[in-house]
Amino acid sequence: MTRRIALAILVTVWTILIVGCTTAYVAMRWVLIEQLDRSIQARVASLTELVRPGLVATESSDDESAPSPAVRNPAVPPVGTRPDADRYVIKNATGRTISPATGGLGVSDVTPLAASFAALGDGGRVRTVTFAAVAPIGAGGLPAPVKVTYQTPATDLDRQLDRLAWMFTLFGLGAGLVTALVAVRVSRAALKPLHATAAAIGAIDPKNLHRRIEAGALPPELIPMASRLNEMLARIEGAYAQRHQFLADASHELRTPVAALVTTAEVSLRHPRAAESYRATLETCLADARLLRRLVERLMEQCRADELSHDEPPQELDLAPLLNQCADQAAALARERDIELARDLPAEIRLVTQPGRLRSVVMNLLANAVEYNRPGGRVELTAKPSGTRLYLQFRDTGPGIAAEHLPHLFEPFYRADRARSAEAGHMGLGLSLVQSHLAALGGVVRVESMPGVGTTFVVELPLNGDWAR
16 A cells, blocks of 8 residues: 555656656747747848958859858858858848848848758757848849848757756656655555554454544544444444343353253152153153243344344335234234234335334234233234334233333343243243344334333334335
């Protein structure tokens, strides 16, 4: 990660440097050439007298890029054969070189036409610029158009361009090296909190779930991530604690019937006994074994509660038939206890849910309402959609639940009336399953109870299936 970040910064900066230096070099070269051309134009404008070394005018060749060295301006260095001398030639409209034997020639209205560089045999270059001008060469000394071709060595220009090239190259290399060092240091400094966070996360195990990431030591951009990780760790710690407690409670619940089963069998085998005694012992062991089977089944159901959400796809259905089926099943148990089961359900309730989970919720709450009711009591099941929520109400007329038990009702293996629950073979897992299923369905459950009056469980579920997205 550090290398990739440093390399990305380095490549970006070097690209900017290369483009910037190249652009600056091209701009400076254009400025210097323009300055040279303006200098040449000023020299041409200062030509006031043309003098030939000889007395006879000659014509130059048609190649305007090679001015005749026979014509010179006293204002510039002598031409001769010196390679660093300026040269120029002036031609009239017919292409003939103008070279009066005596007198002067004034040039005005100088306008550049073309410019180019030419390479010399010694590796140097010359700058040749052609101008349009006006000179008094017509009949009676009238102004007439002429063409001036001026050539000057580009030695100074090339020297300045070479210096610029070296300067930009060295600047780019130096800036690139400095950028590389800075990029490595910055990337390491920027990733240091991440490495510390990774080390802190790596040190978290089942024995250290209480540890958290220090969000205050992280850059502002990473604080939301640290907060979410801490929230996740808190959820994991809570779930792990619940599982640990669940295993401890399950072990405790299993220990009692297993111990009773073993003790009964050992006592029975200590001495020879009559067949009726052995039969009574087997019946006692069978009752303990059935209790163990029910406990194991409920434990397996509790363990499968989290996996059911992956096995059963959500589907849209009419809940009214499902509620009526559950009520019909609970009505059979209610009749045995002389309990009336009333229902108030709409003709149709459309919602997105997992039918298996919801059926388990309804059956557990109806069974509890019937089981913990008084003979001749009443159970009411109502369903009421409101906006995007569905409210299911399970009301019984049982003895009620004391206020100190209400916060613990949904804990695994918790039983408010342990004596009665043990008599009926209840394990204290039904309400825990109800809460697990409703959490997976995006719902909640609330309980209200008044001793001597009865208990009401209220289930709230979403109708549109937002929990499944």
